[in-house]
Amino acid sequence: MKTFLLTLSVAAFAASGALADEIRVLNWQGYGTDQDFAVEPFEKATGHKVVHEYFNSEQEMLTKLRTNPGAYDVVLINSIYTQQAVSEGLIAPVDTSKIENFAGISEKFATDPQLTSDGEVYGVPWVWGLTSFAVNNNSVSEVPDSLEILWDPEYSGRVAIRDDAVEAMHFGALATGQDINDIKDVDAVKEKLSSLMPNLRTFWSSENDWNQYMAAGELDVATYWSGSAARSIAFGLPITFLVPKEGAIGWLDGLSVPATSEHKDAALQFIDWMIDPEFYTVWDAAGAPASANTAAAAALPDDAFNKTVLGNPDLADRIQFMAPVSDETRESYLEIWQGLKAAQ
Amino acid sequence: MAELTNASDRRRLVALLSPAYLWLLVAVFLPLSAMLFFSFLTDLPQDTPDWGFTLGNYARFLSNPTYGTLLWKSVTLGLTVTLACILIGYPCALVLARTIKGRARETLFLLVILPFWSNSLVRIFSWAIVLRGNGVLERFLELFVPFDLRLNLMFTTTAVVIGLVHSYLPYVILTSYLALQAIDDDIIEAARSMGASRLTILRRLLLPLSMPGLMAGAVLVFVPVVGSFMEPRILGGRVGTYYGTVIEDQFVAVYNWPLGAALSFILLAVVLLILALASPILRKANT
Numbered sequence: 357m358k359t360f361l362l363t364l365s366v367a368a369f370a371a372s373g374a375l376a377d378e379i380r381v382l383n384w385q386g387y388g389t390d391q392d393f394a395v396e397p398f399e400k401a402t403g404h405k406v407v408h409e410y411f412n413s414e415q416e417m418l419t420k421l422r423t424n425p426g427a428y429d430v431v432l433i434n435s436i437y438t439q440q441a442v443s444e445g446l447i448a449p450v451d452t453s454k455i456e457n458f459a460g461i462s463e464k465f466a467t468d469p470q471l472t473s474d475g476e477v478y479g480v481p482w483v484w485g486l487t488s489f490a491v492n493n494n495s496v497s498e499v500p501d502s503l504e505i506l507w508d509p510e511y512s513g514r515v516a517i518r519d520d521a522v523e524a525m526h527f528g529a530l531a532t533g534q535d536i537n538d539i540k541d542v543d544a545v546k547e548k549l550s551s552l553m554p555n556l557r558t559f560w561s562s563e564n565d566w567n568q569y570m571a572a573g574e575l576d577v578a579t580y581w582s583g584s585a586a587r588s589i590a591f592g593l594p595i596t597f598l599v600p601k602e603g604a605i606g607w608l609d610g611l612s613v614p615a616t617s618e619h620k621d622a623a624l625q626f627i628d629w630m631i632d633p634e635f636y637t638v639w640d641a642a643g644a645p646a647s648a649n650t651a652a653a654a655a656l657p658d659d660a661f662n663k664t665v666l667g668n669p670d671l672a673d674r675i676q677f678m679a680p681v682s683d684e685t686r687e688s689y690l691e692i693w694q695g696l697k698a699a700q
Numbered sequence: 701m702a703e704l705t706n707a708s709d710r711r712r713l714v715a716l717l718s719p720a721y722l723w724l725l726v727a728v729f730l731p732l733s734a735m736l737f738f739s740f741l742t743d744l745p746q747d748t749p750d751w752g753f754t755l756g757n758y759a760r761f762l763s764n765p766t767y768g769t770l771l772w773k774s775v776t777l778g779l780t781v782t783l784a785c786i787l788i789g790y791p792c793a794l795v796l797a798r799t800i801k802g803r804a805r806e807t808l809f810l811l812v813i814l815p816f817w818s819n820s821l822v823r824i825f826s827w828a829i830v831l832r833g834n835g836v837l838e839r840f841l842e843l844f845v846p847f848d849l850r851l852n853l854m855f856t857t858t859a860v861v862i863g864l865v866h867s868y869l870p871y872v873i874l875t876s877y878l879a880l881q882a883i884d885d886d887i888i889e890a891a892r893s894m895g896a897s898r899l900t901i902l903r904r905l906l907l908p909l910s911m912p913g914l915m916a917g918a919v920l921v922f923v924p925v926v927g928s929f930m931e932p933r934i935l936g937g938r939v940g941t942y943y944g945t946v947i948e949d950q951f952v953a954v955y956n957w958p959l960g961a962a963l964s965f966i967l968l969a970v971v972l973l974i975l976a977l978a979s980p981i982l983r984k985a986n987t
Binding site: 426519521538553556557558559561572573574686687690691694695697698700 | 834
């Protein structure tokens with residue numbers, strides 16, 4: 357920690373001639389960047405001040421970037437939306453040579469086609485996670501390796517998925533061995549989901565819902581998010597989060613610098629700190645998603661969820677990262693999903 | 701009102717009524733017209749510059765059988781809940797208005813309207829805690845039965861009906877109570893002196909005389925229940941998809957306001973149609 361912060365402060369002196377900047381970060385509230393252990397050490401080491409602004413939806417984030425030029429220096433953009441931001445000229449390419457920790461980011465993330473454009477990096481891979489499923493250890497004795505457990509008649513009426521049309525279709529695609537971003541055989545997915553419906557007990561809509569149903573013993577098997585699973589396990593719920601052989605749905609959040617930012621060097625310093633192993637180990641202890649920085653993941657204690665479950669090396673091939681979903685697709689999925697639900 | 705020829709009287713009438721009409725204009729007419737306008741659009745003007753007018757949103761109701769099925773499901777739910785509210789609420793109101801007097805009546809009345817003072821979401825979540833597996837209800841019943849009990853009430857249509865009946869029951873009790881209380885005691889005395897049995901008094905006097913109140917209560921329950929979405933979503937689980945939840949999805953999940961608005965107006969039209977068909981009965985009840 358000390359050595360990193362020392363280099364940071366030296367770099368800060370060299371870069372800005374000891375001028376302290378105020379950088380403005382646009383992110384979800386409570387999502388890593390605005391926590392005390394993120395801001396305070398950074399401010400102390402560099403002299404820069406960090407100010408936060410929040411958004412409640414990706415659309416709001418894009419609108420804020422469009423309407424407030426120059427107001428932000430670092431922005432969190434989910435990889436699905438990065439290309440849209442690039443095409444609208446909202447964000448600038450990142451000079452990765454100024455980010456020391458960029459070397460630790462795995463090749464797969466660093467060259468992710470959604471975060472890069474024309475060979476330039478527009479989003480620094482920050483954290484990622486999975487949508488897969490978890491089982492209740494009290495009632496499922498043998499840990500399954502297949503998604504088919506959701507369809508298993510043994511757990512009939514003890515299964516739940518999230519009430520979300522796109523996510524449901526993605527799970528149907530995984531179960532029928534298709535690309536989630538390019539579902540060729542929609543009818544097969546529809547049929548697969550239709551046979552899942554009688555097995556379901558309910559739909560969950562929030563992490564809190566999920567925890568309550570599991571704690572009350574209402575559910576044996578349910579789809580879940582990796583970050584939430586880590587928190588539920590830390591909270592004491594007897595569950596196991598699994599990545600089945602059919603694969604899982606992945607998402608990736610990147611940090612970008614708006615094209616109109618006036619403090620680009622300070623912004624890059626902050627991004628560098630955000631992917632630093634020193635920072636990540638502290639954040640992970642407080643409940644963080646998986647870091648895109650391999651070095652940061654390696655620095656975790658051996659029993660950490662993000663190391664044991666998501667750090668598994670053969671996992672990478674099974675993850676299908678989500679691509680942008682067009683409005684037409686979203687609506688057609690919703691229509692299918694509503695039809696399936698209405699038939700109950 | 702035709703007698704109001706005096707100019708100062710008329711001025712006073714306008715002055716007294718204008719706040720109410722202004723309120724109706726701002727709170728009811730304007731938002732509804734905006735929604736009606738949205739329902740004929742291809743896209744929202746603030747999102748897409750090249751929006752236009754279309755009837756497509758209404759056509760989708762006809763082309764996709766899902767919406768019709770769900771609307772029928774919601775109307776059935778509305779009828780079930782209304783019937784249950786009448787069966788439970790009317791006897792309650794009868795006892796409150798005709799049997800209990802004094803302090804006890806005030807206390808019971810307070811207990812009836814007490815649930816109204818709590819947030820509806822809180823009420824529904826309390827029901828979820830009571831009904832769910834290993835929940836309050838099952839634990840309580842297990843005190844009396846020796847075997848392991850599984851009611852499986854949560855996430856069923858029964859759970860949705862229970863939650864909705866509890867939410868809307870006070871309407872029926874309040875309106876019926878007011879109608880029953882207004883009935884002159886002398887009429888009942890007269891009937892009794894002529895040798896009418898209790899059942900005859902109920903059937904020939906109390907029920908017809910309180911019918912306007914009962915019907916008003918039934919309408920107050922039926923209309924919001926047909927469009928309900930929060931209660932089915934929380935208590936219904938897998939079977940909790942209704943017409944109201946589909947409308948909610950259009951507004952919240954896919955931001956298709958035009959379709960959501962069109963579906964809402966179809967619901968409004970169907971409810972008005974049902975009330976129009978029932979109006980001969982309602983009018984008869986009023987005379």
